[in-house]
Each structure stands twice: as structure tokens, then as C-alpha cells.
Amino acid sequence: xxxxxxxxxxxxxxxxxxxxxxxxxxxxxxxxxxxxxxxxxxxxxxxxxxxxxxxxxxxxxxxxxxxxxxxxxxxxxxxxxxxxxxxxxxxxxxxxxxxxxxxxxxxxxxxxxxxxxxxxxxxxxxxxxxxxxxxxxxxxxxxxxxxxxxxxxxxxxxxxxxxxxxxxxxxxxxxxxxxxxxxxxxxxxxxxx
Amino acid sequence: xxxxxxxxxxxxxxxxxxxxxxxxxxxxxxxxxxxxxxxxxxxxxxxxxxxxxxxxxxxxxxxxxxxxxxxxxxxxxxxxxxxxxxxxxxxxxxxxxxxxxxxxxxxxxxxxxxxxxxxxxxxxxxxxxxxxxxxxxxxxxxxxxxxxxxxxxxxxxxxxxxxxxxxxxxxxxxx
Numbered sequence: 001x002x003x004x005x006x007x008x009x010x011x012x013x014x015x016x017x018x019x020x021x022x023x024x025x026x027x028x029x030x031x032x033x034x035x036x037x038x039x040x041x042x043x044x045x046x047x048x049x050x051x052x053x054x055x056x057x058x059x060x061x062x063x064x065x066x067x068x069x070x071x072x073x074x075x076x077x078x079x080x081x082x083x084x085x086x087x088x089x090x091x092x093x094x095x096x097x098x099x100x101x102x103x104x105x106x107x108x109x110x111x112x113x114x115x116x117x118x119x120x121x122x123x124x125x126x127x128x129x130x131x132x133x134x135x136x137x138x139x140x141x142x143x144x145x146x147x148x149x150x151x152x153x154x155x156x157x158x159x160x161x162x163x164x165x166x167x168x169x170x171x172x173x174x175x176x177x178x179x180x181x182x183x184x185x186x187x188x189x190x191x192x193x
Numbered sequence: 194x195x196x197x198x199x200x201x202x203x204x205x206x207x208x209x210x211x212x213x214x215x216x217x218x219x220x221x222x223x224x225x226x227x228x229x230x231x232x233x234x235x236x237x238x239x240x241x242x243x244x245x246x247x248x249x250x251x252x253x254x255x256x257x258x259x260x261x262x263x264x265x266x267x268x269x270x271x272x273x274x275x276x277x278x279x280x281x282x283x284x285x286x287x288x289x290x291x292x293x294x295x296x297x298x299x300x301x302x303x304x305x306x307x308x309x310x311x312x313x314x315x316x317x318x319x320x321x322x323x324x325x326x327x328x329x330x331x332x333x334x335x336x337x338x339x340x341x342x343x344x345x346x347x348x349x350x351x352x353x354x355x356x357x358x359x360x361x362x363x364x365x366x367x368x
Contacts, residue, residue, distance in 0.1 A: 022263060029253045034245045041246055051248060058256045065264040127239045146240045175197050178232050 010074040017065060029058050032075060035147060036082045042143045043086040043136040053089045057082045072157060076150070079158045083140060090136060130180040137161070138173040145170055195219060200230050204237050278359060282351055289343040293336070 010031075016024045036057055041050035061081050068077055131139055137159060144150045144158060156163040195216065202208050203216050220226045 018264065020263070022260065023257070025260065026253055026257055029256050033248050033252055033256075037248045038246050051252070054248060055252070055256050055259065059259055059261075062260050062264055127236060142240065146243065147245075171198055171201055174201055174233060174236055177236050178197075181232070181236075 011070065014065060014068065014074065017062075022062075025058075025062055028061075028074075028078075032078055033058070035075070036078065038147065039079055039082045039140060039143055040086040040089075042131070042139045043083075043090055045132055049089060050086075053085050054082070056089075057085045060085065073154070076154045076157055079144070079150070079154075080160075083158050086140075087136070126181050127177065130177045133180050134173055134176060138169050138176070141166055141169045142173050142177075195226060197229065197233070200233050203230075204233055278351075278355060281355065282347060285347050285350065286343070289347065290340070293339045293343060 010028065013024050013027050017028075033054065037050060037054045040053045040057070041047060044050045044053060057078070061078055064081075068074065131142070134142070140159060141155060141161075144155045150158070152163050152166050155161075155166045159166065161169065199208070199216060200220075203213055206213075208216065220230045
């Protein structure tokens with residue numbers, strides 16, 4: 001069975017780490033940090049917390065590296081840990097203090113809302129804001145699907161949802177996104193198109 | 194009537210060539226359909242073009258600094274999970290059974306529940322007398338009740354706690 005370059009490379013790297021060359025873990029962190037961060041930030045909607053959760057994910061992944069059986073892709077296994085870590089962060093009670101970054105984001109959004117007409121950037125922002133209104137799991141399914149790395153089966157393994165349910169969630173998430181866009185902006189469709 | 198699901202499948206490219214061709218034709222000939230299609234197409238293209246968010250500089254160094262010296266844990270392989278569950282359940286059964294036997298050997302049931310007559314059962318203030326020919330054995334009856342309770346406890350513990358716990362761990366780390 002043929003294997004892709006990145007798969008072989010991941011496995012070689014893991015084999016080296018397990019032999020004691022722990023510094024090689026840096027390669028895996030560099031390769032996947034942005035993907036892991038993308039999954040987590042979609043669930044937590046908070047950059048600071050997402051950064052912390054992403055670090056936790058990589059540390060957990062290292063600790064349990066001996067458990068990686070190699071039956072699935074390393075990235076699938078890693079994203080699964082990222083997903084679970086993000087969900088457990090989401091369940092933690094939070095102190096309601098908005099970071100400066102979030103305040104700035106809200107101010108920017110408010111300024112945005114007062115402007116008339118939607119241009120290319122507005123359309124992008126509108127969809128970004130729509131994503132925030134989705135349930136965390138739905139948003140994760142969308143993110144994983146559009147990362148172009150994950151098949152439906154892999155998304156199913158990562159989220160622990162059956163493949164058919166993943167398809168339904170994907171459909172519903174995009175439909176909801178379309179509805180959110182229509183409702184929250186009450187613009188004439190021509191502008192959105 | 195073309196559904197939103199079909200429009201999304203067309204955009205994802207998961208329809209057959211023939212079906213996709215027919216759908217495109219219908220969409221091009223209907224303005225309302227074209228609007229619905231364009232909304233979904235816009236969502237698709239914005240999501241596809243989304244740049245991957247980036248972690249702050251120094252992320253990798255921070256992870257490497259906080260790593261333990263070597264990978265620590267090795268979770269039990271999935272094929273061994275049922276063995277561990279079985280051992281735990283057998284252990285619990287053994288503990289419950291020994292506890293029940295010790296309890297019954299230390300205390301007489303007549304002392305614990307003096308109001309019960311050996312040949313009578315009281316239900317809703319009505320007394321039912323058991324035919325002496327049946328030979329009702331109170332001790333056996335109560336022992337049976339205790340074992341039944343112990344079995345139910347283990348069954349519920351396994352269903353409600355052990356199985357979900359190990360299933361979650363298996364899904365989390367070992368596939």
C-alpha cells in the first residue's frame with residue numbers, strides 16, 4: 001500500500017522520538033501547530049485560551065505518543081486530542097473578563113455594523129461572525145472539512161460522530177450560516193451575491 | 194424542487210456528472226435558484242479561502258520547554274480493554290459476595306428484622322400466611338435478595354460508569 005510522504009515522515013519522526021530523540025518532536029509541532037490552533041480557536045473563540053489549549057494538546061500528545069498505534073494518520077489522532085482538549089476547556093468555568101483583543105474585536109465589529117453595503121471583506125467578516133453563532137461541534141466539522149486534509153471518515157474519528165451524522169452536521173451548519181447571514185444583516189440579496 | 198442539500202452536494206462535487214449537469218441547467222434557468230446557489234457558493238469559497246490562523250511566535254519553543262523528559266504513558270491496547278473490564282467486574286463481585294456472606298454469618302436475620310414471622314409476609318397492612326407445607330426458608334429468601342441486589346449494583350455500575358468511562362478513554366487516545 002502506498003503511503004504519502006508526510007505520513008512516512010510523521011511515522012519516522014515518531015519512531016525517532018520514541019528512541020529518545022525527543023528534540024525531533026519540534027518537527028511535528030511546527031508541522032501541525034496552526035491546524036491544531038485552527039480547530040481549537042473555532043471551539044473556544046478566544047485566542048489566548050486557544051493558544052494555551054493548543055500547547056496542552058501537544059504536551060498530551062507527547063505524553064501518550066507510545067499509544068499511537070499507527071492505524072490512523074498521526075494528524076487524525078492529534079486532532080482528536082485537540083478536539084477533546086478544546087471541549088474540556090470549553091466546559092471549564094470562566095472568569096468574565098474580556099481580553100483587550102476581544103474588546104478591540106467587538107469595537108471593530110460594531111464599527112463594521114454601522115457601515116452601509118457589504119464589500120468583499122464584509123462578506124468574509126459576515127461569514128466569520130456567522131461561524132461564531134454555530135455550535136462548537138458544528139463549527140469544528142466545518143473547519144475540519146475546509147482544512148482539505150480530512151475526509152468525512154477522519155472527521156468522524158476526530159469528533160466521535162458517525163460519518164452520516166457528520167454529513168448532516170456539515171449540511172446544517174452551512175444552511176444555518178446562510179440563514180444567519182440573511183437575518184443578521186437584513187440586506188438585499190444582491191449585495192451578498 | 195431542488196433542495197439546499199442538493200445545491201451543497203453540487204458545490205462539494207459529490208453528485209454524478211449527469212445529475213450535476215441537469216442541476217446546473219435548472220439553476221441557470223431560475224433566478225431564485227441561482228440566488229440560493231450563489232449564497233452557498235459564496236459561503237463555500239470564503240470558507241475554502243480562509244487563511245489558517247497562526248499561533249504566536251515562540252509557540253514551538255514554549256511547547257518544547259514544557260515537555261516531560263520522555264513520553265510517559267502507554268494506554269492499554271483496545272483488545273485488552275475487555276480483559277481489564279472483566280477483571281474489575283469479577284473483583285467487585287468477589288468483594289460484594291464476601292461482604293454479604295460475612296454479614297450474614299455475623300448477624301441473625303431475626304435480630305435484624307424481628308417483626309417478620311417466618312411464615313408470614315405483610316403487604317399493605319394485609320398479612321399473607323404461607324402454607325407450612327411449602328417450607329418457606331426465610332434465610333435463603335433474604336440471601337437471595339442480597340445477591341440479587343449485589344448483582345444489580347454491579348450491572349448498573351458497569352453500564353453507567355465503567356463502560357462509558359473506558360469507552361471514552363479508548364476513543365480519546367487509542368485508535
